[in-house]
């Protein structure tokens with residue numbers, strides 16, 4: 108019918124990282140509530156995902172932004188990525204003095220370049236007026252010189268869907284513990300730590316090397332799009348078939364309808380909301 112427009116029910120899902128750490132469920136829900144507030148007021152998935160991600164980056168219980176884990180040399184370097192279901196992407200890698208790398212990644216969405224790394228990323232962020240502030244970071248217990256301690260690569264991630272049906276995935280991390288300063292994890296690599304396309308998005312968290320080798324987010328997306336698997340079954344397949352059980356890994360995903368779904372082979376706080384429900 109001419110003029111008819113089909114509205115989508117807004118929804119959001121977020122996670123606070125796969126792996127050991129403090130109880131962070133309530134902290135995570137603060138971010139989900141913020142996204143829900145934006146979406147139920149008619150705001151965009153982009154705004155909801157970015158603002159929720161900033162809340163998680165600003166909360167020191169999460170390994171992202173302010174709470175980022177130190178690298179083996181004591182440096183603190185942050186990564187972030189963002190992708191929209193209609194084909195835009197932005198990512199930043201190993202940024203110094205950047206407590207909110209997601210804001211820099213989001214600023215790249217409408218640029219000709221997709222990604223920036225290290226010093227060049229910071230120079231570009233300075234030109235755009237992004238906050239530059241030393242991030243103290245968190246030292247994992249016994250990190251320096253102690254290879255016996257537990258490795259974790261938790262991250263934060265948010266996927267939002269708005270009433271127009273737009274979907275956006277945003278992820279951010281300080282990286283994996285016990286890793287050198289030049290190391291690149293899954294978070295800024297399209298298809299590895301995140302993928303969003305045509306109403307479906309996936310975000311991963313955990314040991315970045317395992318996630319990257321599996322191209323986990325894209326593989327789960329592809330499996331679901333094949334129509335032979337439900338979103339939940341694709342995520343279970345991804346975790347069980349593509350990831351060795353000794354690697355702590357989790358995922359969240361959100362499709363064109365319904366709430367999101369989270370799965371992990373370790374602790375992973377996650378929370379989802381769909382308009383009309385409570386968090």
Ligand code: GLY
Nearest residue numbers: 260282283292315
């Ligand atoms: N998943 C975060 C990292 O490995 O860097």
